[in-house]
Amino acid sequence: MFYQFYEMNHAALQPARAYADAVKLFCSNPLNPLSSTPWGRSIAAAAELFERTTRRYGKPAFGLPQTTVDGNLVAVEEKVVWSRPFCNLLHFGRDLPAGRRPDPKLLIVAPMSGHYATLLRGTVEAMLPHAEVYITDWTDARMVPVSEGKFDLDDYVDYVIDMLHALGPDTHVVAVCQPSVPVLAAVAVMEARGDRFAPSSMTLMGGPIDTRRNPTAVNLLAEEKGIDWFRDHVIMQVPWPAPGFSRDVYPGFLQLSGFMGMNLDRHLIAHKDFFMHLVKNDGDGADKHRDFYDEYLAVMDLTAEFYLQTVDTVFVRHLLPKGQMRHRDMLVDPGVIRNVALLTVEGEKDDISGLGQTEAAHDLCVSIPQSMRQHYVQPSVGHYGVFNGSRFRAEIAPRIVDFIARHGRQSRARPQPRLVRTSKA
Known part of the structure; x- marks a missing residue:
C-alpha cells in the first residue's frame, strides 16, 4: 500500500x-x-x-547532437539497434567521412540501480570522439506489462551476452558500478563456452566485485538486514494505471x-x-x-526478482568472490578468462563501492596475463567522479581510450600508442 x-x-x-x-x-x-x-x-x-x-521527473534525454572527431565537428544520431522488453541498446552513430578507418566498438553497460542510463551522459560524451559508442538503456519496470514476464540477474547476464553477439567480435565493454558483477559473469560464461564474441577488453568502474573489502554503509546495511528484510520491506506492487500494474518492483x-x-x-x-x-x-x-x-x-523502478537476487548474490552472500555464483545451471568461474583484457577503475573517496572492491576482479581473473591487466585509482573523487566530471574527462577517460586502443584484437601486435587526452580539460 x-x-x-x-x-x-x-x-x-x-x-x-x-x-x-x-x-x-x-x-x-x-x-x-x-x-x-x-x-x-x-x-x-x-x-x-x-x-x-x-x-515526478521524467526520463531525461542524452542530448548529444554532435561531437569532435579528428578535430572536426560531426553530427551524432541516437538510434535503437537492439531491443528487448527490459532494455534497448542505443547507438550514437557519428557522421564520419567514407573510407575512414573504423574506431573500436564500445558497449557501455549502464547501472540498473534506480537512475536512467542518461546518468552516464558525460561518460558517453567523453568516449564519442574515440569509439563507436553503444549504451544499455534500461526500461523502467513500472512501464513493462506483467505479460512480458520477469527479469532477474540471470536475464541481465543473458542480455549482456546477446548484446555482445549483436555487436560482433572485437567489441570492448565498460561496466559502470552495479553492472560490474553481471558483466564479469557474462564474460566468464562466454570464455568458458569458447564464445568468439567475447569482448576484447572489459573495464570495470566503481563496481561491487567483493563488498567484503572496505565495506561502505550500503554494504553493511545489506549484511545486517539480510535478504528477508529487503523482501518484506522494500518490494511493492506497481499501482494502477501504470502499464506495469501489479508487477512486484523495488520503487x-x-x-x-x-x-x-x-x-x-x-x-x-x-x-x-x-x-x-x-x-x-x-x-x-x-x-x-x-x-x-x-x-x-x-x-x-527495478523488478523485484532482479533487485533481490542482486542484493543476495552480491551484498549478502558474496557468491562471486567466494567462487559460488551460478548463472542458471553453470558455475561462474572468472579464472577461465584468458583472452579478455581487464581494466579496473576506482575512486579514492567512493562511499558506494569502497576502495578495493573493484580491484578484487584481478584476484579472481587469475588467467589473464599481466600484460593485459591494469588498475587505476583516481585521487580525490567519490563514486560519481569515477564516471563523470572534470577529473573523469582529464584523467580516467584517456586511460580507458588508451587501454582499448592497446587491447583490440587487431591492435595487440602493433606498437602501443601514447596516452590520448580527451578534448575537454
Whole structure:
C-alpha cells in the first residue's frame, strides 16, 4: 500500500504544483514590476523550489547532437539497434567521412540501480570522439506489462551476452558500478563456452566485485538486514494505471531516498543555495542546479526478482568472490578468462563501492596475463567522479581510450600508442 499512498500524495499535490508554477510565472514575468525586486524574486524562487521538490521527473534525454572527431565537428544520431522488453541498446552513430578507418566498438553497460542510463551522459560524451559508442538503456519496470514476464540477474547476464553477439567480435565493454558483477559473469560464461564474441577488453568502474573489502554503509546495511528484510520491506506492487500494474518492483523513489539520506545535509545546502541563486538573479548557478537535479531526481523502478537476487548474490552472500555464483545451471568461474583484457577503475573517496572492491576482479581473473591487466585509482573523487566530471574527462577517460586502443584484437601486435587526452580539460 505504500506505493499507492506515494502515488496518491503525488496526485493530491498536483493543484498546488500548478498554482506554484503560476505564481512563479507571474512573479518572474518581465512585465511585472515585482520581478526586478528581491521580494518578487523571493516569491518566484519559493514557488519554483516547491514545484521542483514535489514533481515526478521524467526520463531525461542524452542530448548529444554532435561531437569532435579528428578535430572536426560531426553530427551524432541516437538510434535503437537492439531491443528487448527490459532494455534497448542505443547507438550514437557519428557522421564520419567514407573510407575512414573504423574506431573500436564500445558497449557501455549502464547501472540498473534506480537512475536512467542518461546518468552516464558525460561518460558517453567523453568516449564519442574515440569509439563507436553503444549504451544499455534500461526500461523502467513500472512501464513493462506483467505479460512480458520477469527479469532477474540471470536475464541481465543473458542480455549482456546477446548484446555482445549483436555487436560482433572485437567489441570492448565498460561496466559502470552495479553492472560490474553481471558483466564479469557474462564474460566468464562466454570464455568458458569458447564464445568468439567475447569482448576484447572489459573495464570495470566503481563496481561491487567483493563488498567484503572496505565495506561502505550500503554494504553493511545489506549484511545486517539480510535478504528477508529487503523482501518484506522494500518490494511493492506497481499501482494502477501504470502499464506495469501489479508487477512486484523495488520503487525508484525508495532508492533515491536512500541515496539522498546518505548525504542529506549536502542536498539541503544545495537547495538553499539554489533559492539564493534565484533571489540574486544568478542564472548560471541556478541552471547548474537544475541540470544536476533534473538528472539525479529522475528515477526508475527495478523488478523485484532482479533487485533481490542482486542484493543476495552480491551484498549478502558474496557468491562471486567466494567462487559460488551460478548463472542458471553453470558455475561462474572468472579464472577461465584468458583472452579478455581487464581494466579496473576506482575512486579514492567512493562511499558506494569502497576502495578495493573493484580491484578484487584481478584476484579472481587469475588467467589473464599481466600484460593485459591494469588498475587505476583516481585521487580525490567519490563514486560519481569515477564516471563523470572534470577529473573523469582529464584523467580516467584517456586511460580507458588508451587501454582499448592497446587491447583490440587487431591492435595487440602493433606498437602501443601514447596516452590520448580527451578534448575537454
